[in-house]
Structure formats: structure tokens, C-alpha cells
């Protein structure tokens with residue numbers, strides 16, 4: 001077992017961030033130096049900028065900086081693929097070398113001073129550390145309310161999310177490896193990490209204003225992101241169609257029966273009733289077909305069904321190299 005401090009890679013997706021990058025590079029670099037000095041991270045740690053097909057000087061800034069700054073490195077994607085896929089590209093690249101990775105936006109809206117706490121939690125044995133916003137003061141009223149209703153809806157649909165957590169998180173190599181087994185195309189990363197089920201914890205921070213530049217998430221992208229989140233994790237909307245069909249079916253049956261016996265309170269034109277009945281039956285039919293499509297949707301994803309946390313069979317139990325973590329875990333699981 002070696003007790004070297006872990007190699008950290010900070011993954012930063014960037015799309016047209018030339019305005020924010022210089023400041024981001026300065027701040028992250030001095031943070032890296034500090035963490036190295038405190039021996040919390042290895043000297044080979046680095047910051048991986050992912051240029052998501054920017055049209056401005058983003059890539060030349062990254063490339064230039066990588067020559068004179070040993071912490072800075074980058075990859076350039078061939079075209080703009082969007083934040084989630086750019087982030088995934090960064091994670092998968094980081095996985096090749098690092099012991100743990102932290103993702104953060106290029107605009108420094110997330111408080112980088114809590115990164116030290118992330119690392120401390122990693123040293124304590126946590127595989128995933130979620131950065132969670134305390135308040136949303138810097139967001140507009142609109143963004144706050146839409147975000148809140150989004151979390152509520154997701155909860156109702158049975159999708160587990162960490163409340164007020166975006167994409168500021170630490171992942172151990174093992175969490176990255178497990179994530180990599182999710183081969184789906186329709187990516188909603190923050191829905192996947194709670195599914196992995198490793199030991200995880202939260203660190204709270206206040207979200208700030210962008211250092212520079214403007215948001216790359218206009219309303220249209222935000223809506224389509226939310227819709228992706230729902231439809232890539234849940235088939236509940238389909239089920240609601242079936243329920244609606246049954247509901248209408250029963251209502252029209254009741255009204256139809258009352259009508260037949262000439263109950264004075266309801267007197268509806270029979271044609272109307274048959275219209276409702278047929279509408280209801282159609283909804284049930286669509287819902288039923290939807291159920292099967294839903295099953296196909298789940299199967300096509302071919303998601304991994306489990307993640308092994310401890311393997312006493314082959315003995316390669318915890319890949320992480322700190323002995324005390326392993327002993328702690330063993331103790332906990334043998335209890």
C-alpha cells in the first residue's frame with residue numbers, strides 16, 4: 001500500500017469562456033498550489049479544461065497556459081456537444097490517470113474554497129462528494145422557482161436527485177469507473193451518481209455571480225435539459241396517460257348508466273357519452289402501447305444493474321490506497 005497523496009484532476013467544461021478563463025486559471029492554480037503544499041493532493045494533480053467547440057479564443061488560452069503552467073492541461077472537442085457531454089468527456093479522460101476528479105463550471109459560480117473540504121472527505125473514504133448550494137440569492141426569481149418545481153417534479157416521478165446540487169462534485173476513481181458503465185446517450189449526469197450508491201456526502205456553499213461572460217444556458221436549453229432529465233429516467237408520464245384513460249372511462253360509464261335510467265340530475269346527450277368513452281379507451285390503448293415502449297426504453301439503455309463496493313472473493317476490495325479507509329470499511333460491513 002502506498003500512502004502518496006491522491007492525484008486530483010479538476011474537470012472544467014468551457015464553452016466560449018474567454019472572458020472568464022484568465023481569472024479561473026489564476027484562482028484554480030493558486031488553489032492547487034495550496035492543496036499540494038498541505039499534502040492533500042499529489043504533485044501530479046492538474047486542471048483539465050474541456051473546450052466544448054468554442055468559437056472564441058478559449059482553446060488558445062488553454063493551450064498557451066498549458067505550456068507555462070504545469071497544472072494546466074486540456075482537451076478540445078471537435079464540436080460543441082453541450083455541457084453534459086463535455087463534462088462526460090472530461091470525466092472519462094480524467095479516469096485514465098487520476099485518483100479522484102472534481103468537476104466545476106468555468107465561471108467560478110461555485111465556491112472553490114470548499115474544494116479542500118471535498119478532498120478531506122475523500123480522505124475519509126467517501127467516493128462521491130456533492131457540492132450543495134445553501135441559498136440561491138444570486139439566481140433570478142424565475143430560475144429559483146423553476147428549479148424548485150423541477151426538483152419537486154423529479155421527486156414525484158421517483159427520480160432521486162440531490163437537492164440544489166448541480167455539477168460541482170468530487171468523484172473517486174471507482175465512482176468514475178462505475179459511471180463509465182452507463183452507456184446511455186441521453187445524458188443527465190446528476191441523476192446517475194445517486195444511483196451508483198457508493199458512500200457519499202454533501203458539502204454546502206454559497207453560489208456566486210459569474211466572474212465574467214454570460215450564461216450559456218438560455219431558457220430553451222434549460223427546458224430541454226429538464227425534459228431530458230425526466231424522460232431519460234422515468235416512464236411515469238406514460239403511466240399517467242393510462243391512469244387518465246381509466247379515470248375518464250369510469251366517469252363516462254357512471255354518467256352513461258345514470259343517463260340510461262333517466263336520473264334527473266344528469267341528462268347528457270348520449271352521443272357525448274360515447275365520445276368520452278371512446279376517448280377514454282383510446283387513452284388506455286395509447287398508455288398500454290406506451291408501457292411496452294417504456295420497457296424497450298429501459299432495456300435499450302442496458303444500464304449496469306449493480307456496482308460492487310467490496311469484493312472479498314478476489315480480495316481486490318477497495319481500490320483506494322489508504323489502509324485506514326479499508327479497515328474502517330471492513331469494520332463497518334462486518335458489524
Ligand code: UDP
Pocket residue numbers: 012013014015016017052080081082083086104105106107109214215216217
Ligand atoms: N458549457 C459547455 N457547453 C455548452 C454550454 C455550457 O461546456 O454548450 C459550460 C460553460 O462554459 C460553463 C458550464 O458549462 O463552464 C455551465 O454553463 P453556464 O455557467 O453558462 O450555466 P449556468 O451557470 O448559467 O446555469
Ligand code: MG
Pocket residue numbers: 105107109210215
Ligand atoms: Mg454558470
